[in-house]
Amino acid sequence: MNTDTARAAILAQIRARQGRPAAQHAMEVADVEVDIGRHVRGPQPALGDRADRIARFTAQAQALQTRVARVASAQDVPAAVAAYLHEQALPLNGVAWDTLAAHPWAEAGLTLEYRPPRDEDKLGLTGCFCAVAETGSLVLASSPATPSSTHLLPETHIAIVPASRIVPALEDAYALLRAELGELPRALSTVSGPSRTGDIEQTIVLGAHGPYRVHVVIVDAD
The missing domain is CATH 3.40.50.10420 (NagB/RpiA/CoA transferase-like)
Structure with missing residues (x-):
């Protein structure tokens, strides 16, 4: 089993425990891509010049x-x-x-x-x-x-x-x-x-x- 297959199997088990379909819905994938694309920053110290x-x-x-x-x-x-x-x-x-x-x-x-x-x-x-x-x-x-x-x-x-x-x-x-x-x-x-x-x-x-x-x-x- 390669890394991608193993990862997919683990995520599918997690989704099954949550009562969700094994595969992600297209809208879920789109939401993830939007969230990643936002590059949200956490709290940071103030640094000047x-x-x-x-x-x-x-x-x-x-x-x-x-x-x-x-x-x-x-x-x-x-x-x-x-x-x-x-x-x-x-x-x-x-x-x-x-x-x-x-x-x-x-x-x-x-x-x-x-x-x-x-x-x-x-x-x-x-x-x-x-x-x-x-x-x-x-x-x-x-x-x-x-x-x-x-x-x-x-x-x-x-x-x-x-x-x-x-x-x-x-x-x-x-x-x-x-x-x-x-x-x-x-x-x-x-x-x-x-x-x-x-x-x-x-x-x-x-x-x-x-x-x-x-x-x-x-x-x-x-």
């Missing part, structure tokens, strides 16, 4: 144990990345998205390959589709040039975040996805700090299912 969004994102990301740096322009990104790696005594080589190839990494002493990561790769550099001020989260959309494995497999994930792509809330991120992509990508990740688990004696352990550390470089200039 761009400066407020950057400040809120920074505070929330740091609360999630994400390190945050801020630079004036894209030309400053490699030096900021190199400074973080030196500070953490981490290697200066790794893999990156194709979309980051134009940065002058070599001038900062970094050696990057533009491919999906392998087991031995310890550093993954990515951009992001957008970032969410309310939660301090990164939203990453997969594509051939932006594979999800780059932020999932290496022990260290560094993300480049244009300040203009920091949106107030998660609902705004989905609205931006609909406006710019038209549909969801094959994989959509919301990254809220390093991977962690508390399964063993409720003790938080980082790097359980992904990176041990996450570092964000916010770029002020568009």
Whole structure:
């Protein structure tokens, strides 16, 4: 039994217990589509201008144990990345998205390959589709040039975040996805700090299912 068949069987049982027909009426389907299309938003905190969004994102990301740096322009990104790696005594080589190839990494002493990561790769550099001020989260959309494995497999994930792509809330991120992509990508990740688990004696352990550390470089200039 495939997933669609199993889901249909479960829903049919629920409808039968409610004394309703096994199949949805056409009007019910239409009502559901209208409700989904409304994109109703729940209560949200008030977030003001761009400066407020950057400040809120920074505070929330740091609360999630994400390190945050801020630079004036894209030309400053490699030096900021190199400074973080030196500070953490981490290697200066790794893999990156194709979309980051134009940065002058070599001038900062970094050696990057533009491919999906392998087991031995310890550093993954990515951009992001957008970032969410309310939660301090990164939203990453997969594509051939932006594979999800780059932020999932290496022990260290560094993300480049244009300040203009920091949106107030998660609902705004989905609205931006609909406006710019038209549909969801094959994989959509919301990254809220390093991977962690508390399964063993409720003790938080980082790097359980992904990176041990996450570092964000916010770029002020568009």
